[in-house]
Amino acid sequence: MRIKARYRRLAIEIADEETRPLRCYEVDDALESYVDAELSGEDARTLYPRVWAHLQTCARCHETYEQMLANPEEDEE
Ligand SMILES: [Zn+2]
Numbered sequence: 001m002r003i004k005a006r007y008r009r010l011a012i013e014i015a016d017e018e019t020r021p022l023r024c025y026e027v028d029d030a031l032e033s034y035v036d037a038e039l040s041g042e043d044a045r046t047l048y049p050r051v052w053a054h055l056q057t058c059a060r061c062h063e064t065y066e067q068m069l070a071n072p073e074e075d076e077e
Pocket of ligand 1: 023024027054058059060061062
């Protein structure tokens, strides 16, 4: 059974009301969607609040995020 990557990414936001902070590898996974949303003019902070929260506290992921914003990948599915 195959699950589309996009659904998996969303699942980390939806899956739990719990306040467990995301881990870096989970943010890595979701960051592309997050940046995508931001570049499309959507409210990424509202769509991915936990990713946003992680970015506030993790310099490493924040740097990755800024690089992705500056150099969005061109490959689109
Ligand atoms: Zn991180």
